[in-house]
Amino acid sequence: MRAFFTTLLLWITLITTMDAQAVAERIVTGRLVDDAGLPLPGVNIVIKGTTIGTTTDLDGNYSITAPIGSTLVFSFIGMTSREVAVTATNLKSTPPTKEKKRIANTNLPRWSPLLMQDTIAKPEEGVAILSDETPVFFFDEKNFDPSRIARISSISKKQTARKIGKSIPTHGYTIKMRDNEYIEKSHLTYTINVGIDRANKLPSLQNTYAQGRSIDGTLRWQGASQHEIFSWGPSIASLEYDGSNYPFDKNGQLVKAGEGNGIAAKTTDPLTFFKTGYHSEHFLTFSTGGFLSSLITAELGRNTTAGIIESSRYTRTNMSLQVKKISFSKTLDADFNTSFYNADGNLMNRGANLTSIVAAVYRTPPSFNNTNNLSVRQAYHDADAYRLDGTTTRAHAVNIVDNPFALNDELPDKDDSRRFHSGVTLRFTPNRVFNIKTSGHFEKQWNENVFGLLPGHAGYNDGRLTTRGDKQTVFSGMIMPTFHRFNIEHLQLDFVYQFRHENRELKRLDAFNLNTADPRNLTLAENLFPLHTNVNRSTHELLFNAKYETNAFTAKVGNNAYFSGSAIRSKYLNFFPSLGILFIPTEIYGVYVDPIDQIKIFSSWARTIHEASLVATQQAFRSTNVDAMDYHRYYESNEVFFRAGLAPEIESKFEVGFNVSAYPLDLNVTLYRNTTNDFIAPVLSGNNFTLTNASKIVNRGTNITLSYTTDNYREVRFNGTLTFCKYNSQVKEIYSEAPYMPIAGFKQIAGVIAEGQPLGALYGSTYLRNEDGKQIIGADGFPLVDWSMKKIGNPIPDYTLSLRPEVSYKDFKLSLLLEYQRGGDRWNGTQAALDFLGRSKTSADLRNTIDYIFEGVTLDGQHNTTPVSFYNASHTFEENKWVRYGFTGVGEEYIEDASALRMTEVSLSYLAVNKTSNHFIKQVTLKIGVRNLFVATPYSGVDPSTTLFGYTAANGLDLFNVPATRSFNFVVNVKI
Secondary structure (H helix, E strand, O other), X not given: OHHHHHHHHHHHHHHHHHHHHHOOEEEEEEEEEEOOOOEOOOOEEEEOOOOOEEEOOOOOEEEEEEEOOOEEEEEEOOEEEEEEEEOOOOEEEOOOXXXXXXXXXOOOOOOOHHHHOOOEEEOOOOEEEEOOOOOOOOOOHHHOOHHHOOOHHHOOHHHHHHHHOOOOOXXXXXXXXXXXXXXXXXXXXXXEEEEEEEEOOOOOEOOOEOOEEEEOOEEEEOOHHHOOOOEOOOEHHXXXXXXXXXXXXXXXXXXXXXXXXXXXXXXXXXXXXXOOEEEEEEEEEEEEEOXXXXXXXXXXXXXXXXXXXXXXXXXXXXXXXXXXXXXXOOOEEEEEEEEEEEEEEEOOOOOOHHHHHHHHHHHOOOOOOOXXXXXXXXXXXXXXXXXXXXXXXXXXXXXXXXXXXXXXXXXXXXXXXXXXXXXXXEEEOOOOOEEEEEEEEEEEEEEEEEEEEOOOEOOEOOOEEEEEEEEEEEEEEEEEEEEEEEOOOEEEEEEEEEEEEEEEEEEEEEEXXXXXXXXXXXHHOOEEEEEEEEEEEEEEEEEEEEEEEOOXXXXXXXXXXXXXXXXXXXXXXXXXXXXXEEEOHHHOOOOOOOOOOEEEEEEEEEEEEEOOOOEOOOOHHHHHHOOHHHHHHOOOOOOOEOOOOOOOEEEEEEEEEEEEEEOOEEEEEEEEEEEEEEEEEEEEEOOEXXXXXXXXXXXXXXXXXXXXXXXXXXXXXXXXXXXXEEEEEEEEEEOOOOOOEEEEEOOOOEEEEOOOOEOOEEEEEEEOEOOOOOEXXXXXXXXXXXXXXXXXXXXXXXXXXXXXXXXXXXXEEEEEEEEEEEOOEEEEHHHHHHHHHOOEHHHHHHOOOOOEOOOOEEOOOOEOOOOEOOOOOOOOHHHOOOHHHOOOOXXXXXXXXXXXXXEEEEEEEEEEEOOOOOOOOOEEEEEEEEEEEEEEOOOOOOOOOOOHHHOHHHOOEEOOOOOOEEEEEEEEEEEO
């Protein structure tokens, strides 16, 4: 193998050396700026007659290798193209060639004779300058918007011609060029983004009925000392305080009005617990020319977020350094980059920590005051709100539910992560036929977590605490020799070898039954379970890619040979080809027919491989072995590792589509079908989960994008994009005798893998029905339940639509993003739990319903005629309509439509550009915006975009999910 590659490289080098003798080249590098010295990003630069080119970066810099005697074409959307000849010593402007024959729009403007003038040389500077007397672009100076810059390749020649034909003012841009060196003005950019966050959508709670239940035929108040979790007591208006020394309320216990001290019972709104959060971002960028004609960019940023739960905070500091185009010679250059970030968070969303806080808020009876008559601000950090003594929690149901302020202040959860990355890329380009690119990267990441419950909390009264350290080290490298020939056609061959070595070191210590005097000293805990493991994986890939390209046709073909120390070769075929075709029929003869500017037809297919992570990072499956009522006891226990014998996932990806440009419209349609064999999922075996090849999955989808762009009309511009997306992910086969495999949720309700069903289909309990589908009603008049798990919902939406219109006037721009999701089911477990507890508004509105007859048939098939009362105090408490079905109710009853129309974003910005070249401040951008301004949905819970425990795989499940937020932002960007 080594001898083969050595021979191949020698052969390629010989061919390219011979070609280099016949073709003289030079590297043209430079920076495009206007006469105020401001950069021109996004300008397209192409060697005429080929598809080889480049684009200026955000600072106007570019570099391209071109044969002497060739012509460089500088082009930009909405502006006249500029052609410049490449000579041995300077650049010379040349007249543009005539347009291809067209059927329509033949009245194009005459090219300005100024474009035919020679470049003005300034030998003393060694720079060729295209002066203001040889204008390069024509454009509307007042309405120039850098944010709208795009590549010319995305628009047809005909569309460009139409824009050129408009009557617009002219302005001369200057192009400064110098071989192998940037003419770079150093600049500094500072951005600050500050804003506030508010809870966006909260469930409707009742504030009418007190804590308690029916006892001996009477509605009675029962307080925290009775460990009462229900709010099925008497109306608060019928109660008053007795003034006794009651540790859970300074006003005393509640009694029937007329039997106390005459002070009426008060109601509290527990939702005031959620505070106004805030976020801030500071970002500093410095760019300047450096050694060996390089461009140096340094960045420094800091993000701070405080959530709507007081102690939930996150801070991240990142810094990076990039050195681009270090030109050691005309044939050898390099890039270097390094970055580092440090992030730390307190009370991040992990396990059930935030869910427990949210649940403690919602469950609080309106007759119980979590703050103990303190203000919310005081209660956050004053133990008088949530402690009776050193170990006893002051909560509405001691040892069953916690006070949310206690959890906020005492949860020990902390996260700290750091990441260092460094990489270097070398490019050797001896001529225009052959080049070699090689790169190497080193990455190290540290993650340290602490999570648990200190003694005295309901989730684990004796306390549990986990410390977890995960260290990841990655080495990767690549070498890619490329061979290409071009004239009118372009042929390119790439040979790639790349490797990756990953090491994961995991240290974890789980402690249970903590020492109450010193709970954070894990060595004093009664039960300790340490874990220390070190796992490695090395992979090698040999890739071959070939591309053939003309103006009207592009074809790509390739193959990847994959070798891994953890993948067993007998479990997969090591053949991963890829194919791609792009056909542009409008370019065949250069003839265009109105209103079509350009048509593109494309298709691709690829076979790919994916191995499971060495340590499972997706945690949603862990709660599937937990009873939903024990949600507050759930935490991310045990680790799931890659195991020997696990086959890699093999995916076959196919897509086909087309693009039609008919100015001012642009339509793009893509259809895809991806099939994944040996889909990897964790499966419960005994009390532990193991990674298993679970199933075969097929994903089908359609994406349609329609864009609309207008020209300036009285300094007003309008752009809009409409996107349609529809997809379905279906389980074609399950590799198990079990009818389904849960991947998220609880014992009573779960998202599952089930044959013939969508991936993540919702399974739960249903009402018992006869063969005709009619509900079967029991002798007491209430529906009977089938507690076996069946499909009750599909979380995948029917389709989604998004609309992003933008309107600009002079230097102002208004931007909107509207999104609509049609369909998609959600299990509203929060509603089920609040109904069960008597805390929902629904339970308050309907609890006095009497003589209600459920539609259905009796066990003997007769039409049901038995009237019932939803809540009759004279009956056994468990006969209550909602209590009888348990904490999660009947699964199908709480499946709701999650269709939603949301104003995802609205913003107004102002751009001020100073055209004076010697002015200190070059550009200022001001922006105000709102995210999640409103959500209109039939779903009765929190924002349906939220997921159980914050896990992506738990889509469609809602049990005390953390509310989404509405954000108000203010952004300032200054460039000097």
